Amino acid sequence: MTTIKDIARVTGVSVTTVSRALNGYSDVNEKTRQKIIRVSKEMNYSPNTHARSLVMNKSKTIGLLVSGLVKSSVKDNFTLQILAGINQFTADSDYDLVLFSTTSTKQREKTYSQLCKERRVDGVIIQGIRTDDPYLLEVVESNIPCVLIDIPINSNTVGYITTDNVEGAKKAVNHLIGLGHKKIAMMNGHEFAFVSKNRLEGFKEALVEADLPIHNEWIVNGEFSEEAAEEKALELLTEHPDITAIFCASDLMALGVMKAAKRLAIDVPNGLSVIGYDDILLASYVTPALTTISQNIYEMGYGAAKQLVHTLEEGAEPNVITLGTELKVRDTTGPCLRR
Amino acid sequence: MTTIKDIARVTGVSVTTVSRALNGYSDVNEKTRQKIIRVSKEMNYSPNTHARSLVMNKSKTIGLLVSGLVKSSVKDNFTLQILAGINQFTADSDYDLVLFSTTSTKQREKTYSQLCKERRVDGVIIQGIRTDDPYLLEVVESNIPCVLIDIPINSNTVGYITTDNVEGAKKAVNHLIGLGHKKIAMMNGHEFAFVSKNRLEGFKEALVEADLPIHNEWIVNGEFSEEAAEEKALELLTEHPDITAIFCASDLMALGVMKAAKRLAIDVPNGLSVIGYDDILLASYVTPALTTISQNIYEMGYGAAKQLVHTLEEGAEPNVITLGTELKVRDTTGPCLRR
DNA sequence: ATGAAAGCGCTAACAG
DNA sequence: CTGTTAGCGCTTTCAT
Numbered sequence: 001m002t003t004i005k006d007i008a009r010v011t012g013v014s015v016t017t018v019s020r021a022l023n024g025y026s027d028v029n030e031k032t033r034q035k036i037i038r039v040s041k042e043m044n045y046s047p048n049t050h051a052r053s054l055v056m057n058k059s060k061t062i063g064l065l066v067s068g069l070v071k072s073s074v075k076d077n078f079t080l081q082i083l084a085g086i087n088q089f090t091a092d093s094d095y096d097l098v099l100f101s102t103t104s105t106k107q108r109e110k111t112y113s114q115l116c117k118e119r120r121v122d123g124v125i126i127q128g129i130r131t132d133d134p135y136l137l138e139v140v141e142s143n144i145p146c147v148l149i150d151i152p153i154n155s156n157t158v159g160y161i162t163t164d165n166v167e168g169a170k171k172a173v174n175h176l177i178g179l180g181h182k183k184i185a186m187m188n189g190h191e192f193a194f195v196s197k198n199r200l201e202g203f204k205e206a207l208v209e210a211d212l213p214i215h216n217e218w219i220v221n222g223e224f225s226e227e228a229a230e231e232k233a234l235e236l237l238t239e240h241p242d243i244t245a246i247f248c249a250s251d252l253m254a255l256g257v258m259k260a261a262k263r264l265a266i267d268v269p270n271g272l273s274v275i276g277y278d279d280i281l282l283a284s285y286v287t288p289a290l291t292t293i294s295q296n297i298y299e300m301g302y303g304a305a306k307q308l309v310h311t312l313e314e315g316a317e318p319n320v321i322t323l324g325t326e327l328k329v330r331d332t333t334g335p336c337l338r339r
Numbered sequence: 340m341t342t343i344k345d346i347a348r349v350t351g352v353s354v355t356t357v358s359r360a361l362n363g364y365s366d367v368n369e370k371t372r373q374k375i376i377r378v379s380k381e382m383n384y385s386p387n388t389h390a391r392s393l394v395m396n397k398s399k400t401i402g403l404l405v406s407g408l409v410k411s412s413v414k415d416n417f418t419l420q421i422l423a424g425i426n427q428f429t430a431d432s433d434y435d436l437v438l439f440s441t442t443s444t445k446q447r448e449k450t451y452s453q454l455c456k457e458r459r460v461d462g463v464i465i466q467g468i469r470t471d472d473p474y475l476l477e478v479v480e481s482n483i484p485c486v487l488i489d490i491p492i493n494s495n496t497v498g499y500i501t502t503d504n505v506e507g508a509k510k511a512v513n514h515l516i517g518l519g520h521k522k523i524a525m526m527n528g529h530e531f532a533f534v535s536k537n538r539l540e541g542f543k544e545a546l547v548e549a550d551l552p553i554h555n556e557w558i559v560n561g562e563f564s565e566e567a568a569e570e571k572a573l574e575l576l577t578e579h580p581d582i583t584a585i586f587c588a589s590d591l592m593a594l595g596v597m598k599a600a601k602r603l604a605i606d607v608p609n610g611l612s613v614i615g616y617d618d619i620l621l622a623s624y625v626t627p628a629l630t631t632i633s634q635n636i637y638e639m640g641y642g643a644a645k646q647l648v649h650t651l652e653e654g655a656e657p658n659v660i661t662l663g664t665e666l667k668v669r670d671t672t673g674p675c676l677r678r
Numbered sequence: 679a680t681g682a683a684a685g686c687g688c689t690a691a692c693a694g
Numbered sequence: 695c696t697g698t699t700a701g702c703g704c705t706t707t708c709a710t
Contacts, residue, residue, distance in 0.1 A: 003702095004704070080419040120387060281621070285625055386688080387687050393687080393703065
């Protein structure tokens with residue numbers, strides 16, 4: 001493997017000069033530079049990033065801590081879109097991405113800061129960890145720049161990007177209210193997700209603003225899982241047949257709800273309106289097509305990477321980015337036919 | 340940032356002993372080791388992988404060169420499943436993954452071996468590059484262990500994992516023939532994909548074995564794109580209305596074909612049988628649900644990682660893995676109602 | 679404009 | 695069982 005030493009030998013200059021020439025410093029004779037560049041090409045030279053990282057104390061890498069890189073979560077390609085967005089931005093930067101593959105077992109072995117320190121990543125992007133994840137504390141305590149996706153924590157090294165979940169949820173519920181629904185339930189995720197908290201807030205706000213009562217027993221947790229949501233919806237709809245609409249905190253859970261409705265022979269949307277959240281790929285392909293709140297997931301990834309690199313390059317403090325949402329009316333919501 | 344030097348100072352031993360103690364060498368006094376371990380924990384020590392890589396000349400990282408980490412390819416989450424499989428395996432190994440984000444622009448700047456050499460990756464997994472990609476040559480010439488996904492190239496450093504595409508295609512076509520179809524067209528991908536080549540081969544073999552003629556004008560390329568396939572199918576079905584079934588080299592293209600059929604008011608499966616390939620997520624969710632050849636994409640990723648790590652650890656020569664396929668009969672294929 | 683020398687944090691002979 | 699020393703490939707003062 002060619003090193004700058006080899007190039008120095010061949011060109012007859014010192015390693016210092018080679019280093020400077022290759023890194024574009026100005027204080028190198030143009031002729032010398034040309035020669036060095038030519039030789040390094042001939043010798044097929046590539047700099048050793050490890051050596052460089054070691055001395056420069058930065059690695060030009062961004063650590064990625066994402067959930068959803070497991071078999072079970074192939075259905076909601078949320079993670080893929082996040083990755084695509086991140087990748088799109090970093091491809092044009094000179095940062096590379098390292099995927100921290102953290103299974104639950106491994107996670108117990110290595111702390112967050114160990115993960116980062118070992119690889120000396122310059123910054124981190126985190127998505128999909130729960131609010132009760134011990135890593136979260138470390139992120140704040142550590143002084144490694146970090147951008148969180150959908151986790152509202154902000155410090156002088158930590159920023160985040162999210163969508164307006166309160167507003168999104170309100171939009172969804174107002175859509176149902178506008179269709180005449182008054183008995184609206186909510187299929188939430190779980191208590192360890194910030195988005196759940198916010199979407200619940202939006203749900204309640206919308207009801208209150210419409211002078212509609214809040215039935216706590218109509219708010220259930222489907223764990224962001226299609227199967228769990230199906231079971232929970234089955235119970236809910238059996239016990240409270242007067243419910244005419246359900247707002248779901250994720251599309252996957254909305255699919256579960258629709259399955260439950262089918263099992264109970266309830267027609268969607270005529271017997272029950274269902275609205276989801278996320279606008280995952282499947283939303284527009286299932287039958288009937290799912291009405292949902294669309295968020296630009298790709299954009300979140302892109303924005304996270306952009307924000308992080310900006311922080312890294314400019315030393316700017318990371319801040320907060322909130323993206324908008326959009327109501328996509330499809331075929332699972334319709335006018336309330338009961339009173 | 341704590342280094343072994345610091346630990347050596349505090350514990351009163353040499354850096355060598357610290358290094359040996361921490362790396363589990365046997366020739367260290369157990370008491371000394373315990374002390375060193377205790378202190379390194381107290382001081383929150385993490386080894387610097389860059390320093391280690393530099394001296395050991397290996398990095399414990401695997402480079403990932405995948406397509407489909409772009410906005411446009413979110414529909415077929417092939418890449419996500421590959422990544423999930425790879426991740427699943429490497430999570431339990433001590434390898435980390437680095438994502439080479441290679442846009443077309445960047446690709447022209449850096450050669451494959453530059454990419455690998457800079458990061459000193461120990462091995463590479465490649466998916467989704469075309470047969471005319473210049474990187475492919477480099478892969479073979481380079482002496483970095485590599486496992487290719489769906490690209491049949493084999494050398495003493497390069498192995499691959501794939502499914503039996505000839506057999507898979509035959510299975511699909513035989514299914515159609517079994518339903519009485521005799522006028523079967525093929526929507527292929529493009530000439531720069533190995534899978535296309537093989538699936539075409541299987542298609543032809545199946546026809547020949549059934550004593551059916553091969554109409555070359557019934558074989559068209561949809562570029563693995565839903566839109567292109569729709570247009571091509573539109574032409575094909577307009578010009579050759581006697582076609583009763585189409586075998587598509589990917590599910591995405593099958594969706595395009597179904598759209599074309601809809602535009603031409605041809606009922607699927609009664610007026611036209613359509614069979615896809617891949618069994619992507621959407622296949623089972625569209626209406627009518629798509630009959631297709633299922634391949635275990637997750638398993639391919641897992642197998643690729645397993646094979647590569649095995650090569651890396653044991654120094655074994657990479658070899659060839661061929662996975663089976665499975666016919667999933669759904670609702671887009673039915674008996675031939677014409678003659 | 680160029681070079682000598684030091685050092686980033688670690689491992690690996692070699693010596694004791 | 696432990697320490698000394700050298701060196702991985704690179705950047706960076708500090709001289710010249």
